[in-house]
Amino acid sequence: xxxxxxxxxxxxxxxxxxxxxxxxxxxxxxxxxxxxxxxxxxxxxxxxxxxxxxxxxxxxxxxxxxxxxxxxxxxxxxxxxxxxxxxxxxxxxxxxxxxxxxxxxxxxxxxxxxxxxxxxxxxxxxxxxxxxxxxxxxxxxxxxxxxxxxxxxxxxxxxxxxxxxxxxxxxxxxxxxxxxxxxxxxxxxxxxxxxxxxxxxxxxxxxxxxxxxxxxxxxxxxxxxxxxxxxxxxxxxxxxxxxxxxxxxxxxxxxxxxxxxxxxxxxxxxxxxxxxxxxxxxxxxxxxxxxxxxxxxxxxxxxxxxxxxxxxxxxxxxxxxxxxxxxxxxxxxxxxxxx
Amino acid sequence: xxxxxxxxxxxxxxxxxxxxxxxxxxxxxxxxxxxxxxxxxxxxxxxxxxxxxxxxxxxxxxxxxxxxxxxxxxxxxxxxxxxxxxxxxxxxxxxxxxxxxxxxxxxxxxxxxxxxxxxxxxxxxxxxxxxxxxxxxxxxxxxxxxxxxxxxxxxxxxxxxxxxxxxxxxxxxxxxxxxxxxxxxxxxxxxxxxxxxxxxxxxxxxxxxxxxxxxxxxxxxxxxxxxxxxxxxxxxxxxxxxxxxxxxxxxxxxxxxxxxxxxxxxxxxxxxxxxxxxxxxxxxxxxxxxxxxxxxxxxxxxxxxxxxxxxxxxxxxxxxxxxxxxxxxxxxxxxxxxx
Numbered sequence: 001x002x003x004x005x006x007x008x009x010x011x012x013x014x015x016x017x018x019x020x021x022x023x024x025x026x027x028x029x030x031x032x033x034x035x036x037x038x039x040x041x042x043x044x045x046x047x048x049x050x051x052x053x054x055x056x057x058x059x060x061x062x063x064x065x066x067x068x069x070x071x072x073x074x075x076x077x078x079x080x081x082x083x084x085x086x087x088x089x090x091x092x093x094x095x096x097x098x099x100x101x102x103x104x105x106x107x108x109x110x111x112x113x114x115x116x117x118x119x120x121x122x123x124x125x126x127x128x129x130x131x132x133x134x135x136x137x138x139x140x141x142x143x144x145x146x147x148x149x150x151x152x153x154x155x156x157x158x159x160x161x162x163x164x165x166x167x168x169x170x171x172x173x174x175x176x177x178x179x180x181x182x183x184x185x186x187x188x189x190x191x192x193x194x195x196x197x198x199x200x201x202x203x204x205x206x207x208x209x210x211x212x213x214x215x216x217x218x219x220x221x222x223x224x225x226x227x228x229x230x231x232x233x234x235x236x237x238x239x240x241x242x243x244x245x246x247x248x249x250x251x252x253x254x255x256x257x258x259x260x261x262x263x264x265x266x267x268x269x270x271x272x273x274x275x276x277x278x279x280x281x282x283x284x285x286x287x288x289x290x291x292x293x294x295x296x297x298x299x300x301x302x303x304x305x306x307x308x309x310x311x312x313x314x315x316x317x318x319x320x321x322x323x324x325x326x327x328x329x330x331x332x333x334x335x336x337x338x339x
Numbered sequence: 340x341x342x343x344x345x346x347x348x349x350x351x352x353x354x355x356x357x358x359x360x361x362x363x364x365x366x367x368x369x370x371x372x373x374x375x376x377x378x379x380x381x382x383x384x385x386x387x388x389x390x391x392x393x394x395x396x397x398x399x400x401x402x403x404x405x406x407x408x409x410x411x412x413x414x415x416x417x418x419x420x421x422x423x424x425x426x427x428x429x430x431x432x433x434x435x436x437x438x439x440x441x442x443x444x445x446x447x448x449x450x451x452x453x454x455x456x457x458x459x460x461x462x463x464x465x466x467x468x469x470x471x472x473x474x475x476x477x478x479x480x481x482x483x484x485x486x487x488x489x490x491x492x493x494x495x496x497x498x499x500x501x502x503x504x505x506x507x508x509x510x511x512x513x514x515x516x517x518x519x520x521x522x523x524x525x526x527x528x529x530x531x532x533x534x535x536x537x538x539x540x541x542x543x544x545x546x547x548x549x550x551x552x553x554x555x556x557x558x559x560x561x562x563x564x565x566x567x568x569x570x571x572x573x574x575x576x577x578x579x580x581x582x583x584x585x586x587x588x589x590x591x592x593x594x595x596x597x598x599x600x601x602x603x604x605x606x607x608x609x610x611x612x613x614x615x616x617x618x619x620x621x622x623x624x625x626x627x628x629x630x631x632x633x634x635x636x637x638x639x640x641x642x643x644x645x646x647x648x649x650x651x652x653x654x655x656x657x658x659x660x661x662x663x664x665x666x667x668x669x670x671x672x673x674x675x676x677x678x
Contacts, residue, residue, distance in 0.1 A: 048507040049500055100469060104462045123443045123506050126465055130439060130472065131499035137476040138492025141485040149488045153477025160470035161388055167462050168387040 020062055023326055023333070027070040030079050034066050034087035041088065041139045042132070052120070052128050056095055058113055064224070064334070065090040065195045071330065072199030072213050075315075075323035082143055082202050089140045089148070090195045093156055096132035097163075097187075099125055104167065105246040148198060155194035162186020166252060173261075173273045175253040181222070188228075189221030196220075212317040216327065219311035224334040226304035229254035233284060234297055248283035251276055255303060260287075260296035304335045359401055362665055362672070366409040369418050373405050373426035380427065380478045381471070391467050395434055395455060403563070403673070404429040404534045410669065411538030411552050414654075414662035421482055421541045428479045428487065429534045432495055435471035436502075436526075438464055443506065444585040487537060494533035501525020505591060512600070512612045514592040520561070523568075528560030535559075551656040555666065558650035563673040565643035568593035572623060573636055587622035590615055594642060599626075599635035643674045 024031055042053040066087035073079045101107070102115040103125050109115065117125040133156070140148040166183045169175050196217030200210045232247045233256055247254050253261075261269045272290060275281055291297045311331040318324045363370055381392040405426035412418045440446070441454040442464050448454065456464040472495075479487040505522045508514050535556030539549045571586045572595055586593050592600075600608045611629060614620055630636050650670040657663045 044500060046500055046504055046507075049503050052503070096469075100465050103465055121506075122461065124503065126439050126442055126468075127499055127503045127506060129465075129469070130435075131496065131503065133469065133472050134492055134495035134499055137473075137488060138496055141480075141488035141492050143485070146480040146482070146485050146488065149476060149480035149485065153473055153480050156473035157470065157477055160466055160473055161383060161385055164388050164391070164463065164466045164470065165385055167460075167466060168385075 020067075020333075023329060024063070024067055026322060026326065027067065027074065027079070030070045030084050030087065031063060031066060033081075033084035034070075034091065037085055037088040037139070038091060041092070041135050049131070052116065052124065053131075055113070055119070056099060056116060056128065056132070063091065064330075065094050065191060067330065068192060068195040068217055068220075069199040071323050071327050072196045072217075073203040075318050075321055075327055076200040076205040076209055076213065077203030080202060083199060085139060085143060086148060086195075086198045086202060089136050089152060090191060090198070092132050092136035092139065093152065093159075094191060096129045096136065097159060097191075099132065100129040101163075103129075104163075105250060107246060147201070151194050151198060155190040158186045158190040159188075160186075162188075162190070169253070171251040173251065173253060173276060175258060177255070177258055180253070180255060180258055184222060184225040184229075185218070188225040189218045192221030192224065193218035209317055212314045216311045216314040216331070219307045219314065220331050220334060223304040223307035223311065223331070226255050226300055226307070227335045230256055230297060230300050230304070233257070233287070233291065245284045248276065248287065256291060256296050256300040257287075259299045260291055260294055263294040263296055263299075264290060301335065308332060308335055359406075359672075362668060363402070363406055365661060365665065366406065366413065366418070369409045369423050369426065370402060370405060372420075372423035373409075373430065376424055376427040376478070377430060380431070380474050388470070391455065391459070391463065392470075394452070394458070395438060395467065395471070402430065403669075404433050404530060406669065407531060407534040407556055407559075408538040410662050410666050411535045411556075412542040414657050414660055414666055415539040415544040415548055415552065416542030419541060422538060424478060424482060425487060425534075425537045425541060428475050428491060429530060429537070431471050431475035431478065432491065432498075433530060435468045435475065436498060436530075438468040438471065440502075442468075443502075444589060446585060486540070490533050490537060494529040497525045497529040498527075499525075501527075501529070508592070510590045512590065512592060512615060514597060516594070516597055519592070519594060519597055523561060523564040524557070527564040527567075528557045531560030531563065532557035548656055551653045555650045555653040555670070558646045558653065559670050559673060562643045562646035562650065562670070565594050565639055565646070566674045569595055569636060569639050569643070572596070572626070572630065584623045587615065587626065595630060595635045595639040596626075598638045599630055599633055602633040602635055602638075603629060640674065647671060647674050 039053075039057065042057075044050045044053065069083055069087040069090060070079055073083045099116050103117045103122050106117070107115050108118040115125070116128055137149060137152070140152050162183050162185065165179070166187060169179060169183070193214045194217070196213040197210055200213035205213070229247065232244050232254065235244055246252075248257075261272060264272070268290065272287065275286055276283065308331050312328055315324055315327055315331075378392075378396065381396075383389045383392065408426040408429060409418055409422055412422045438455050442456045442461050445456070446454050447457040454464070455467055476488060476491070479491050501522050501524065504518070505526060508518060508522070532553045533556070535552040536549055539552035544552070568586065571583050571593070574583055585591075587596075600611060603611070607629065611626065614625055615622065647670050651667055654663055654666055654670075
């Protein structure tokens with residue numbers, strides 16, 4: 001494997017020592033193309049709009065979804081110019097949801113920079129998100145057929161449904177595991193699934209392989225979101241570079257909390273619910289000891305790892321290749337990351 | 340003209356007595372199809388989401404954009420099943436912008452009903468708007484080619500740019516006429532233009548006719564927005580069924596105010612600007628005498644009528660037909676409406 005020498009995982013620590021840049025080395029050219037397409041598509045003759053676009057381009061961090069498009073393409077056949085366009089499209093959709101999510105979460109910081117709502121207000125953030133959404137569809141429509149528009153349309157419909165369900169269940173301190181999974185499958189896993197499906201399909205893969213890649217992306221997305229939710233309770237802002245604890249503040253029950261409330265004695269559960277109802281409590285600090293004592297965090301991690309395992313199983317349909325190995329490492333990476 | 344007997348305009352009053360239902364009679368079947376497609380596309384398995392969709396379906400009022408798609412199609416050739424889909428798409432995009440606009444304007448009432456933000460909060464309104472946008476693109480992608488997605492993508496990109504420029508210029512009490520027109524050409528005229536362009540193109544019209552219909556829709560959209568802006572200052576909430584005066588409250592300078600500030604003496608202009616800077620002033624009541632005295636309102640109406648004239652001129656390319664007559668009446672209607 002060409003990049004094997006640069007990707008070292010420290011199995012003893014259970015943490016990869018690789019940077020994502022190393023993992024992405026085989027698709028560096030296509031990622032750079034996608035980046036250029038992203039910038040060109042969003043460019044505006046209005047300086048204010050251009051300034052906003054430049055600002056939110058800095059939010060691009062892990063570039064997970066573009067990488068999924070490109071690595072899946074490589075694992076299933078070959079990477080074509082369409083794939084770079086698709087990589088830019090999925091990143092644009094993702095950025096749109098980030099900009100709108102930050103409004104919902106009243107988040108102030110994203111990737112060590114001010115959020116759009118914090119810097120320019122909610123109004124501008126609403127419109128910039130719309131601008132990103134409509135440009136993503138416009139860009140998808142530059143491809144030959146309507147396939148990408150249809151698939152991306154369908155996926156983003158479900159992303160929005162998942163997000164609306166999440167808002168609807170805010171303050172529902174009895175949220176069950178099934179509803180939690182319905183939410184995260186919509187808001188997160190749909191987009192990672194469609195990224196992989198597009199990568200495979202535009203590389204000419206068979207229907208069965210396309211379906212397997214959809215499953216890989218979906219399971220990876222679920223694992224990723226569980227990890228993200230654990231970090232919101234358990235991570236450090238200094239490391240993650242974004243506002244944390246917003247789920248607890250906004251009374252959004254996530255997997256560790258669902259497990260916790262099920263694991264503790266009824267009177268402790270009642271006490272924790274009372275605490276979550278208090279507006280200005282230091283939720284993270286006060287809830288940590290309970291999470292530690294019960295092992296609820298660990299249980300959530302185990303669940304995330306189970307979904308990683310299912311993602312890896314879906315890769316079995318592919319012939320052995322460097323790209324398949326990278327997809328395996330990427331799936332393991334999302335539950336080991338600290339940001 | 341088949342519908343001629345039912346459309347009576349009272350020329351003496353300068354106001355049509357027709358209801359839009361009469362005007363739309365020749366396209367009633369296709370409008371009903373579009374309505375059904377709209378509902379089906381947005382339906383959700385989640386009761387909360389379905390409830391929101393049902394609520395915002397009530398916002399549909401004039402159905403101006405679907406009517407433009409269908410009447411243009413009829414005037415240029417024949418109405419096909421694709422046209423009903425396109426009619427649903429443009430109405431969905433329009434509804435998305437309304438839902439998001441109401442957040443920006445902090446509007447409480449729309450078509451005599453509570454706005455989504457007033458009833459369920461800004462968060463839900465952001466997500467419902469996104470849901471409408473993504474479904475519109477998904478529906479557009481159900482057509483044969485990428486043409487509709489490309490054109491609608493491009494138009495909505497410009498709608499968002501126009502809206503962002505508007506937010507950027509809020510509080511700019513020196514906004515000039517050219518900047519005002521750049522804003523309304525984006526936020527309003529792009530969507531009416533693309534509605535007509537799609538109607539003509541999917542009816543098999545020549546490139547020259549498609550371009551003329553684009554011009555018709557654009558000029559009509561400009562006239563419509565000027566009229567809407569006049570009504571925000573000069574209309575009655577009881578009649579329009581929506582919150583008025585928001586432009587003044589939000590320090591959004593529109594055409595009557597731009598004219599007013601140019602027409603009055605410098606010291607009066609300074610006084611008016613000071614008034615607009617006051618948060619809780621009864622702007623509408625206090626500014627009315629100035630608008631009356633200077634004739635600024637009338638001047639804005641004249642400008643709107645000039646754009647109607649240009650819209651009518653663009654129709655000259657079409658052969659005489661019932662549909663062309665209805666497009667003429669519709670253009671005149673938008674500057675005579677009271678709601």
